[in-house]
Amino acid sequence: MVSPSSPSSPVTDPTWLSIIKLLRWNKPAGRFILAIPALWALVLAARGTPPLPLVGATILGAFVTSAMGCVINDLWDRDIDPEVERTRTRPLASRALSIRVGIAIAILATLCAAILALYLNWFSFGLCVAAVPVIVFYPTAKRFFPIPQLVLSIAWGFAVLISWSAVTESLESATWLLWGAVVLWTLGFDTVYALPDRRDDRRIGVNSSALFFGDYTPIAVGVFFAGTAVLLAAEAIFMGLQWTFWIGWAIAVILWAKQVYTIGQPDVPTTVYGQIFGQNVAIGVLMLAGLISGCLLA
Secondary structure, eight states: OOOTTSTTSOOOOOHHHHHHHHTTTTOHHHHHHHHHHHHHHHHHHTTTOOOHHHHHHHHHHHHHHHHHHHHHHHHHTTTTGGGSTTTTTSTTTTTSSOHHHHHHHHHHHHHHHHHHHTTSOHHHHHHHHHHHHHHHHHHHHHHHOSOHHHHHHHHHHHHHHHHHHHHHSSOOHHHHHHHHHHHHHHHHHHHHHHGGGHHHHHHHTOOOHHHHHGGGHHHHHHHHHHHHHHHHHHHHHHHTOOHHHHHHHHHHHHHHHHHHHHHTSSSOOHHHHHHHHHHHHHHHHHHHHHHHHHHHTO
8 A cells, every 4th residue: 555655646736836826926937928018018108217106016917917817717728728738737727726716716816906906097997897808718719719829919918008008098109009019929929838739739629829820830920029029119219219228129139030940940849938938028028128228318
């Protein structure tokens, strides 16, 4: 008889750690990458000096909203995730947490996000409300929409609209340039993130942009990143940003080109796709620094 302490016995996480994993707070890069577009918008809307309380509320709101989206996603996919190598150990997929617990955490995260949204003006609050259906129903898109990552990208774009309007109580032409850049950027890095799941997704019959574009995926990602760069450049010209922005922009363009070249190579190790995702977090921070300095020197 094998004792509970035997190495062959299954190891289960304590409940608190399973909840942390459900919220994805054990992977902060994926949470912070939602805060980055929101901070881009805050900096540009405030011309480099956004109010610090609003910055804090935005970062907290991004982390809470991202966590809410992850829980909702896992509730929808609790019977799909066990069939995918990358997701089979998620708490709801592995049954480490029950559906009831997942629903309770989703409700709690939604309430926390709503409380933070009350800090904003009514226009921004209305945009928060408008974003909820996109967040809630995004996970279902993979069942019927050929490019579900586009739905996620639109959800990501709400971070720009909400944050910009939190400063100005309106949306401007510059807002939509930034929104377009964020949608294309998200579509690019999330398509790369979907690449290692292609075999499992095809087998269980769900959609992804990586499947939709097939052998042309590197070209599609290149187009998305090129569009991001062009729209960010247009934004910088429109806002009159100074030379420091262009340094960060040039580095970002080089890194994006390298990423596109990498995923176009044969037999790419699956770990590379996660590394590219992490690189885009760093690119986002680099661009944030460029936006701040570019505004302050203007």
